[in-house]
Amino acid sequence: MSQKTDMQEIDAKIRSLKKTAQELNQMSDNFPFLAKNTARILANIKMLEINVTDIVGLNGQG
Numbered sequence: 001m002s003q004k005t006d007m008q009e010i011d012a013k014i015r016s017l018k019k020t021a022q023e024l025n026q027m028s029d030n031f032p033f034l035a036k037n038t039a040r041i042l043a044n045i046k047m048l049e050i051n052v053t054d055i056v057g058l059n060g061q062g
Contacts, residue, residue: 004014007052007055007056007059008056010039010052010056011052011056014045014049014052017041017045017048018042018045018049021038021042022038024038024040025038025039025042035050
């Protein structure tokens with residue numbers, strides 16, 4: 001049961017990271033470095049989603 005709770009917490013934190021990175025990316029119009037780096041962050045977050053968030057969703061935990 002503890003592992004299930006941990007997976008849900010990890011999933012929530014990944015979603016929070018994604019939201020923050022998306023918000024920063026939307027603010028990057030005048031800052032090319034911000035656009036470039038947030039795009040990289042979002043690509044890494046996508047890999048986390050594949051590894052964690054999708055599994056949580058498949059197991060009906062999310």
